[in-house]
Amino acid sequence: MQIHPPMPCVGRGLASRVLRAAPAGAATARPPRHARALAATATSDLRQPVSVDWEHLRGDQVPLNLYGGKKEPFVGRVVAIRDMGGRDRERHVSHIVIDTGGVPFVEGQAFGVIPPGSKLNSKGKEVAHGVRLYSIASSRYGDGGDGKTCTLCVVRVIYKDASGNEVRGLCSNYLCDRAVGDELAMTGPSGTAMLLPDDHMARDVICVSTGTGIAPFRSFWRRLFYDGVPGGKGYGGRFRLYSGFANQDSVLYGEELEEMAAAYPGSFRLAMALSLERRNQKGGQEYVQDKIEEDAEAFLAAMGDGSTQFYFCGLKRMYSSVTEVLERMGKEHGVDAPALIAKLKKEHRWHVETA
Numbered sequence: 001m002q003i004h005p006p007m008p009c010v011g012r013g014l015a016s017r018v019l020r021a022a023p024a025g026a027a028t029a030r031p032p033r034h035a036r037a038l039a040a041t042a043t044s045d046l047r048q049p050v051s052v053d054w055e056h057l058r059g060d061q062v063p064l065n066l067y068g069g070k071k072e073p074f075v076g077r078v079v080a081i082r083d084m085g086g087r088d089r090e091r092h093v094s095h096i097v098i099d100t101g102g103v104p105f106v107e108g109q110a111f112g113v114i115p116p117g118s119k120l121n122s123k124g125k126e127v128a129h130g131v132r133l134y135s136i137a138s139s140r141y142g143d144g145g146d147g148k149t150c151t152l153c154v155v156r157v158i159y160k161d162a163s164g165n166e167v168r169g170l171c172s173n174y175l176c177d178r179a180v181g182d183e184l185a186m187t188g189p190s191g192t193a194m195l196l197p198d199d200h201m202a203r204d205v206i207c208v209s210t211g212t213g214i215a216p217f218r219s220f221w222r223r224l225f226y227d228g229v230p231g232g233k234g235y236g237g238r239f240r241l242y243s244g245f246a247n248q249d250s251v252l253y254g255e256e257l258e259e260m261a262a263a264y265p266g267s268f269r270l271a272m273a274l275s276l277e278r279r280n281q282k283g284g285q286e287y288v289q290d291k292i293e294e295d296a297e298a299f300l301a302a303m304g305d306g307s308t309q310f311y312f313c314g315l316k317r318m319y320s321s322v323t324e325v326l327e328r329m330g331k332e333h334g335v336d337a338p339a340l341i342a343k344l345k346k347e348h349r350w351h352v353e354t355a
Contacts (some may be wrong), residue, residue: 030042044089046263047228052147054104054140055229057135058198068131068187076111076184078099079149084252092156093212093252094176095137096120098184102148107219108311110135111150112187115171131187132171135194135313137215139223141195153215153252160329186211194311194351196220204237206299208288208322210244213314214252216353217241220311225268235267244288244318271295288318289325296329303340309349317355349353 034127057063067074080097098111105111110132120179130165135154142149157169157175178184194216197203199223205222224235239260258270271291280290292299302308303326312319323341330337344350 027039028156029330030316041310044167044326045234046226046259047232048145048226048233049230050141050145050147050227052141053148057104057106057140060197061109062106063189064192065188065190066103068190070121072186072312073112073114073142073185074101074103076150076186078178078182078184080180080181080304084153092176093250094133094152094154094156094222096152096154096175097138097149098186099148101149101187103146103150103186103189104140105136105189106140107136107148107196107223108216108228109189110154111189111193113152113171113175114122114185114187116185129170131238133188133190134175135212135215135219137218139219139227141227143222145257148268151218153212155212167267169282194353196223197309197348199230200224200237200309201234203234204239204302204305205311206240206242206308207300207311207313208242208292208318209312210288210314210318211250212252213246213353214243214316216222217243217255217311218256221256221260221268225264235264238267240269240271242271242273242288244291244314247276290315292322293325297332299326299338300329300333302336303337304335304342307349309351310344311351314355317353319352 038182042335058341060160065071076197078096082095084093084095100111103201110133112133112288115129118126118128126353131305134154138149138151139251139302141147143151154172154173154175157172159167161167175184195204205220207216207220221239221241241257251257251274257270261270267353271294273291274289275287278286281294303310312322323337326337326341329335329341341350
């Protein structure tokens with residue numbers, strides 16, 4: 001997800017679709033390979049060994065603004081890029097793996113990308129393009145476990161302005177058009193607003209996202225469920241993800257979501273809204289706040305349990321809709337939701353990043 005200053009995803013289906021029962025009387029077909037793989041991992045451990053030790057990156061050791069600003073940017077190199085699809089080009093998303101040369105970061109941070117070229121500022125002076133920040137979608141160890149890469153999840157921005165002219169987002173299209181071997185001018189790591197607590201391996205975590213807002217939460221689940229740290233006991237909390245997409249075709253990281261649901265049914269739970277394909281209980285389009293409302297009692301209980309961490313990432317209107325639903329839910333259950341949210345913010349357990 002791109003983050004707008006100053007603030008600092010490839011599966012198609014979900015397990016519920018893969019493991020669908022056959023109609024009565026129908027011949028039993030051999031399950032597709034993907035479904036067999038899911039069944040095989042139902043009791044397996046997804047953790048993959050890491051080859052470096054970055055467990056000390058916590059508290060005052062969290063890296064921050066090592067490059068950029070008054071410092072020179074560093075050079076990243078694209079080592080893998082793939083298109084995660086979408087029915088229309090406005091929803092085309094690229095999963096981009098970048099060799100950072102081992103620049104350290106932690107989950108919840110962002111890296112900046114400086115697109116090439118220049119522009120005229122408000123005074124008519126030609127200046128270089130500014131930094132665009134993107135949430136990191138991999139754990140501190142990278143998808144390869146060697147601590148040398150990061151992953152970005154970037155949506156290609158293309159839209160029509162009021163006059164009907166096509167407008168293309170400068171940096172998003174620049175990134176989505178990259179090829180393996182291309183170099184990038186990068187800054188960071190940036191941001192502390194979305195960090196996990198130091199004791200995150202034992203904490204319950206609830207995440208709410210829309211679209212590429214899922215990016216920082218992928219860094220969370222890669223950390224909690226995939227990183228095989230020597231001597232680590234694994235994740236001891238519960239991770240709940242409420243995520244909204246337009247349709248099945250635009251779901252990001254569906255295969256990993258399936259893997260976790262199959263391998264860790266007691267620790268991972270997914271509630272997904274598909275606004276163009278499903279209806280909520282009132283007959284309207286289904287949005288992520290509707291999934292939260294379905295879990296009203298459990299969600300409110302988690303807000304008051306003194307431990308659970310909450311994270312929200314996506315569109316501003318998503319977050320405002322969620323808070324409206326929480327306020328209504330609270331009134332129905334005798335809970336002062338706005339006061340509880342204010343308390344959670346003071347306790348650094350309520351984290352919001354919207355665009």
